[in-house]
Amino acid sequence: xxxxxxxxxxxxxxxxxxxxxxxxxxxxxxxxxxxxxxxxxxxxxxxxxxxxxxxxxxxxxxxxxxxxxxxxxxxxxxxxxxxxxxxxxxxxxxxxxxxxxxxxxxxxxxxxxxxxxxxxxxxxxxxxxxxxxxxxxxxxxxxxxxxxxxxxxxxxxxxxxxxxxxxxxxxxxxxxxxxxxxxxxxxxxxxxxxxxxxxxxxxxxxxxxxxxxxxxxxxxxxxxxxxxxxxxxxxxxxxxxxxxxxxxxxxxxxxxxxxxxxxxxxxxxxxxxxxxxxxxxxxxxxxxxxxxxxxxxxxxxxxxxxxxxxxxxxxxxxxxxxxxxxxxxxxxxxxxxxxxxxxxxxxxxxxxxxxxxxxxxxxxxxxxxxxxxxxxxxxxxxxxxxxxxxxxxxxxxxxxxxxxxxxxxxxxxxxxxxxxxxxxxxxxxxxxxxxxxxxxxxxxxxxxxxxxxxxxxxxxxxxxxxxxxxxxxxxxxxxxxxxxxxxxxxxxxxxxxxxxxxxxxxxxxxxxxxxxxxxxxxxxxxxxxxxxxxxxxxxxxxxxxxxxxxxxxxxxxxxxxxxxxxxxxxxxxxxxxxxxxxxxxxxxxxxxxxxxxxxxxxxxxxxxxxxxxxxxxxxxxxxxxxxxxxxxxxxxxxxxxxxxxxxxxxxxxxxxxxxxxxxxxxxxxxxxxxxxxxxxxxxxxxxxxxxxxxxxxxxxxxxxxxxxxxxxxxxxxxxxxxxxxxxxxxxxxxxxxxx
Numbered sequence: 001x002x003x004x005x006x007x008x009x010x011x012x013x014x015x016x017x018x019x020x021x022x023x024x025x026x027x028x029x030x031x032x033x034x035x036x037x038x039x040x041x042x043x044x045x046x047x048x049x050x051x052x053x054x055x056x057x058x059x060x061x062x063x064x065x066x067x068x069x070x071x072x073x074x075x076x077x078x079x080x081x082x083x084x085x086x087x088x089x090x091x092x093x094x095x096x097x098x099x100x101x102x103x104x105x106x107x108x109x110x111x112x113x114x115x116x117x118x119x120x121x122x123x124x125x126x127x128x129x130x131x132x133x134x135x136x137x138x139x140x141x142x143x144x145x146x147x148x149x150x151x152x153x154x155x156x157x158x159x160x161x162x163x164x165x166x167x168x169x170x171x172x173x174x175x176x177x178x179x180x181x182x183x184x185x186x187x188x189x190x191x192x193x194x195x196x197x198x199x200x201x202x203x204x205x206x207x208x209x210x211x212x213x214x215x216x217x218x219x220x221x222x223x224x225x226x227x228x229x230x231x232x233x234x235x236x237x238x239x240x241x242x243x244x245x246x247x248x249x250x251x252x253x254x255x256x257x258x259x260x261x262x263x264x265x266x267x268x269x270x271x272x273x274x275x276x277x278x279x280x281x282x283x284x285x286x287x288x289x290x291x292x293x294x295x296x297x298x299x300x301x302x303x304x305x306x307x308x309x310x311x312x313x314x315x316x317x318x319x320x321x322x323x324x325x326x327x328x329x330x331x332x333x334x335x336x337x338x339x340x341x342x343x344x345x346x347x348x349x350x351x352x353x354x355x356x357x358x359x360x361x362x363x364x365x366x367x368x369x370x371x372x373x374x375x376x377x378x379x380x381x382x383x384x385x386x387x388x389x390x391x392x393x394x395x396x397x398x399x400x401x402x403x404x405x406x407x408x409x410x411x412x413x414x415x416x417x418x419x420x421x422x423x424x425x426x427x428x429x430x431x432x433x434x435x436x437x438x439x440x441x442x443x444x445x446x447x448x449x450x451x452x453x454x455x456x457x458x459x460x461x462x463x464x465x466x467x468x469x470x471x472x473x474x475x476x477x478x479x480x481x482x483x484x485x486x487x488x489x490x491x492x493x494x495x496x497x498x499x500x501x502x503x504x505x506x507x508x509x510x511x512x513x514x515x516x517x518x519x520x521x522x523x524x525x526x527x528x529x530x531x532x533x534x535x536x537x538x539x540x541x542x543x544x545x546x547x548x549x550x551x552x553x554x555x556x557x558x559x560x561x562x563x564x565x566x567x568x569x570x571x572x573x574x575x576x577x578x579x580x581x582x583x584x585x586x587x588x589x590x591x592x593x594x595x596x597x598x599x600x601x602x603x604x605x606x607x608x609x610x611x612x613x614x615x616x617x618x619x620x621x622x623x624x625x626x627x628x629x630x631x632x633x634x635x636x637x638x639x640x641x642x643x644x645x646x647x648x649x650x651x652x653x654x655x656x657x658x659x660x661x662x663x664x665x666x667x668x669x670x671x672x673x674x675x676x677x678x679x680x681x682x683x684x685x686x687x688x689x690x691x692x693x694x695x696x697x698x699x700x701x702x703x704x705x706x707x708x709x710x711x712x713x714x715x716x717x718x719x720x721x722x723x724x725x726x727x728x729x730x731x732x733x734x735x736x737x738x739x
Contacts, residue, residue, distance in 0.1 A: 111195060293349070343370045344368070422552075438625050462561060479544060481543075545598070625703045627698055
């Protein structure tokens with residue numbers, strides 16, 4: 001049975017909403033009567049009349065055909081395709097039908113669609129030269145997400161020139177919808193009509209972007225490109241009043257009273273959303289570890305508008321100049337955040353370990369805590385390493401807590417690695433910024449030892465949560481990580497063999513085999529970071545699932561995410577499931593089927609990837625601008641990857657990558673061996689492999705693409721250099737100069 005479709009508010013006119021609905025159903029069900037189609041609409045008699053008019057129009061246009069029995073079907077045309085509109089290179093829009101099937105839109109066709117539209121297209125007659133093009137026949141669905149643009153004037157009209165999409169895409173803005181925006185300002189706006197049906201779409205300003213620097217504007221562009229949510233679907237002021245009222249009405253203590261215990265938080269220097277606080281006490285025989293997590297589920301109830309918004313975002317996104325939080329700041333930075341000297345509700349995993357780091361017992365409780373100190377990774381590490389003692393403001397109890405945590409964390413690490421976990425050891429990147437938002441410096445630093453403490457505490461609590469879920473529920477939210485594909489392992493073995501490194505486990509090594517391989521590389525005089533990166537690349541990506549499965553890299557049979565409900569929706573769901581199992585907080589049933597849990601898992605995996613892509617993109621942009629100030633300078637680096645078109649080099653002085661094109665390597669023709677990732681000169685026999693040191697010169701950068709080009713210092717520069725003009729943001733154009 002088809003559930004009736006409500007034609008609610010949409011930027012598509014009513015008749016074209018009906019058209020989109022009918023075409024989508026006919027594409028799936030092939031042939032339907034008019035009555036069957038109309039029955040799927042939850043509308044009025046007026047809508048029924050409109051539907052019959054739409055069906056007649058589609059038949060007259062030749063898109064639909066009506067059989068003698070009165071059934072409607074899409075006219076059989078081999079040239080019809082259904083695809084999604086995306087932004088291609090150089091601001092050209094394309095229609096992606098499948099992974100390997102992409103069609104270009106002419107400028108006129110591109111102005112009639114929006115990025116993300118699902119469209120029905122007709123293939124145009126192929127030309128002898130050029131890319132295949134299509135003609136858009138119908139809009140099947142549109143997302144109409146907010147977009148970034150610059151306000152301007154065209155005659156006596158206000159317009160917004162979109163930052164993405166075709167360079168001449170313009171929307172009209174009536175005066176009363178400007179929201180105070182002025183000519184030349186950048187704004188976030190939403191479209192009120194679709195350009196497929198009008199010469200120029202109408203739009204409304206949602207928010208004026210504050211005066212910002214070029215780096216800040218590039219961040220806004222990344223936000224739009226990745227589709228991050230920038231507005232809340234509710235009135236923030238009303239939410240703040242409601243939350244404050246609930247705080248005032250809440251009891252002073254919720255659950256077990258743990259306020260007299262010396263919990264501490266250890267986070268980055270700029271952190272404001274403190275998810276976790278930790279406490280370790282040693283009684284002479286056993287370690288008692290309490291991991292207190294912000295009790296977000298107490299404040300965010302299932303099915304509310306707030307919960308729906310958090311689910312849609314999936315996770316917080318951390319960019320250099322801002323955070324796009326999963327929850328409004330009143331919750332993420334205040335009411336839920338385990339700030340020092342503030343009484344906060346927490347969901348606590350209480351664990352007991354023996355002196356070898358073996359877990360002997362665990363339980364979950366609701367409680368109220370009061371963190372006694374907020375430490376940064378740096379100051380905690382300096383104290384533990386004997387570099388600088390903690391501030392006198394830190395109590396002796398908090399100091400003893402930190403030192404006990406350090407001892408237990410070392411035991412847990414040793415035990416985990418002995419059990420088969422893979423231990424990667426990449427240095428951290430430390431960045432500082434200028435007033436204009438660009439980098440002033442970037443460098444590698446060793447990981448502070450205090451990060452190990454928090455990592456091991458969180459791992460332990462997450463494992464306990466996964467064990468409880470698996471024991472009591474047929475489905476939940478788990479964090480899973482599959483073993484590497486045998487083909488990737490085979491390729492890795494060939495590269496490692498060039499360095500005399502053997503890896504156990506044949507074509508199916510376990511995590512212990514990889515860990516032992518890393519240990520061998522670390523102890524030898526091999527290029528550790530380059531080979532470690534290769535091993536990491538052969539790994540699959542971790543993801544969320546409703547089914548329990550092992551986590552390969554960590555070496556756990558079951559694992560989940562429990563410790564960050566302020567910034568991850570998956571963790572919030574895990575809290576709700578655990579509370580229902582343990583009958584805490586009235587034991588509310590989340591009422592989530594396995595299908596719903598799987599949908600949440602897939603969505604959270606997707607939003608996590610989007611966050612990673614955006615964070616990686618903005619850092620690439622910042623790095624490209626930074627190294628662009630060193631055009632023509634020579635640096636030492638190492639080969640981190642080899643391809644058929646050149647070498648990717650990471651600089652020794654700065655954690656910045658760039659491409660040395662194969663034509664720029666030297667005065668020889670280099671051939672690529674994909675199995676061993678080696679380039680060999682045809683005439684000289686010179687070989688270049690992953691990990692080799694190499695001297696390069698910065699030849700050019702494309703800041704907006706975050707790309708860096710290198711050349712060899714001895715090779716004469718022949719081609720133009722893509723560069724970025726200081727203090728100016730251009731709309732996709734690449735500025736050329738010579739070094």
